[in-house]
Amino acid sequence: MTIASQEWSEVLSIDAAHPSLPGHFPEQPVVAGVILLDRLAARVEARKLGRLCQLTTVKFRAPLLPGEQANMQVSVNADRLRFRVTRGDELLADGEANLA
Numbered sequence: 001m002t003i004a005s006q007e008w009s010e011v012l013s014i015d016a017a018h019p020s021l022p023g024h025f026p027e028q029p030v031v032a033g034v035i036l037l038d039r040l041a042a043r044v045e046a047r048k049l050g051r052l053c054q055l056t057t058v059k060f061r062a063p064l065l066p067g068e069q070a071n072m073q074v075s076v077n078a079d080r081l082r083f084r085v086t087r088g089d090e091l092l093a094d095g096e097a098n099l100a
Helices: 033-046
Strands: 006-013 052-060 069-077 080-087 090-099
Antiparallel strands (some): 006 069, 069 080
């Protein structure tokens, strides 16, 4: 599946009641990176761009805390996707993926 170029940005926040948070870390919860990737995958599918089939590069650079707002920026060109998650000027995560 080949997708035309697209870019979008949206605010994301993981509610403090999310079921993964008590186990990731009980005394000082942080949002697990896999939750951010799950949100990314869901947005890609909701936009009918296909699905993430291979994460070629992913780096988690700083934690996102429950209830904090972050911005997810996504760029799709053909079957390649690039993303960045930021909080203000701070880069929290970035990476690239292939789409199927």
